Amino acid sequence: MSLPPAIGAVPHRRHDPLRDEWVLVSSGRTRRPWQGRREEAAAVRPPAYDPTCYLCPGNERAGGVRNPAYRGTWSFENDFAALRPETPPGAWSQGLLRAEAEAGSCRVLCYSPHHDRTLGSLAPAEVRAVVDRWAEESATLGERWPWVQVFENRGPEMGASNPHPHGQIWAGEALPRDAVREDRTQREHRERTGSLLLRDVLDQEAGGPRIVDENDGWVVLVPFWATWPYEILLLPRFPAARLPELSGEQRDALGRIVRALYRRYDALFGRPLPFSFGWHQAPFGRDGAHWLLHAHAFPPLLGPDVRKFMVGYELLSEAQRDLDPETAAERLRAVDPGERAG
Ligand code: H2U
């Protein structure tokens, strides 16, 4: 479904039903001249093993601990964790000023012992092993913490400290901002309609201009309300609220579509694309019947070397985008990832 020109061809706002917020879409603005900063891709590919990398097998980490000679995936407790399990409960308030102690756990997950790989260049069985680790870590952390956030910051542009293929998992007691919002919008939709919000989105988008890729289990689409230029949403075709619920077949299909997504992203501008990728699963230890498990990816680039800055208007008013989501989806679809997700 495309917007009628009376709206689609003029600056307009689109609603994000998942976060219940708006984005200003002003397509055509990408034609403006750019004399600002240019983002440069790393010129050399990293080596398969880097003796100075704190994530490579057998190397010493910053805290002095030595990594095992791991051969597949491997995870460890973050040495510089933002959340710690032993944090005692505590709360303080004075008038409008409030603070709460927050306990949790932060883990680092290495996808592969090979320093130069990405989820796009690992073998399908190796990507499946990463999917299994996402599920396992989520199940273990979910026994103790309601919110389990699996994510990856990819590329120095996104603050990744190291090219070694890795992601992070942060788990905590409190539901953070996005969890609270997505929990509320999905709950309200289910109460109102009896169906899952993102399932209804998927049904409405099927065969439409914002679909990027799909296989028997999963669909990648550019959401109608995307804020980042090439933002995508990865959705299951089946009901599932959390990663540990996925069956073997669903995990294999997920591995294939994630691998194809990473390849597609890198092929888009012919350079490793920076982005943050992460899962939103229902909070653990409570009812999740209104949730549909999904992943978001947020790449910040508008072109091979031009970044979209979320600054003045975005920080002070609301998100704004220059490239319309349908064009973004068309460009992503047109790219040859080298291999299909199906
Ligand atoms: P990022 O590349 O996304 O920053 O993730 C790397 C994480 O690894 C980061 O959170 C942790 C950092 O705290 N880390 C260790 O736990 N041990 C080290 O020796 C260095 C980095």
Ligand code: ZN
């Ligand atoms: Zn390494």
